[in-house]
Amino acid sequence: MSFEYPQDLRYLDTHEYVRLDGDIATIGISEFAVDQLGDIVFLELPEINDVITLNDQFGTIESVKAVEHLNSPISGTVIERNQAVIDSPEDIAEDPYGEGWLIKVRTNDAAEIEDAMTADEYRALVEGE
Known part of the structure; x- marks a missing residue:
C-alpha cells in the first residue's frame, strides 16, 4: 500500500500530524x-x-487491535473537537488528512512545530528508508 504524506504537515514519530494555519493547529x-x-x-x-x-498525551484512540495514546505535536488551547469522528471513529480512515482531523488548537508558540518531522523525514521513518 502506498501512503500519502501531505507536504504541508509536520509529523511526530508516534504518527500524529499537525497543520498550522496562522496560530490555529489542526491535529490528527x-x-x-x-x-x-x-x-x-x-x-x-480533550474538551474545548x-x-x-x-509531546504530552492529549487523548486515546482505540481499535480492535490496540489502544494507543495520542501525543501532542504542539502546545495550545483546544478550540474545536471533531464531533463527527467522535461519533463515528471509523470515519477517520476515510480521510485522515481532511475530514478525519481530531482537534484544533490555538497555539502560543508556532515555532514548536519546527521540532516535528517534515513529510519526507516521516516517509523515511515509516517506510524504513
Whole structure:
C-alpha cells in the first residue's frame, strides 16, 4: 500500500500530524497510523478550552487491535473537537488528512512545530528508508 504524506504537515514519530494555519493547529493521525490500527472503534479527546502541551498525551484512540495514546505535536488551547469522528471513529480512515482531523488548537508558540518531522523525514521513518 502506498501512503500519502501531505507536504504541508509536520509529523511526530508516534504518527500524529499537525497543520498550522496562522496560530490555529489542526491535529490528527497519519494514514499510516490508521492502517496500522485497523478498525478504529473509540476516540477520547480533550474538551474545548483544555490546554495541551507539546509531546504530552492529549487523548486515546482505540481499535480492535490496540489502544494507543495520542501525543501532542504542539502546545495550545483546544478550540474545536471533531464531533463527527467522535461519533463515528471509523470515519477517520476515510480521510485522515481532511475530514478525519481530531482537534484544533490555538497555539502560543508556532515555532514548536519546527521540532516535528517534515513529510519526507516521516516517509523515511515509516517506510524504513
